Amino acid sequence: MKGKCPGCFFEFDIVDDVMIGEIIECPDCAIQLEVVEKNNGGIVFEVAHLEEEDWGE
Numbered sequence: 001m002k003g004k005c006p007g008c009f010f011e012f013d014i015v016d017d018v019m020i021g022e023i024i025e026c027p028d029c030a031i032q033l034e035v036v037e038k039n040n041g042g043i044v045f046e047v048a049h050l051e052e053e054d055w056g057e
């Protein structure tokens with residue numbers, strides 16, 4: 001599947017069995033991207049905010 005980085009608009013291949021909520025690093029600008037949607041057209045990403053993450057443990 002294809003996905004496009006919302007930060008740098010670089011388009012890249014992602015494994016077909018990627019899960020919603022999974023974090024992927026953009027191969028171009030290296031920001032962390034969260035998978036928010038999967039459809040026939042590809043993957044939709046949102047920039048992940050890992051530094052603000054509250055793991056709740």
Ligand SMILES: [Zn+2]
Pocket residue numbers: 005006007008009010026027028029030031
């Ligand atoms: Zn990028």
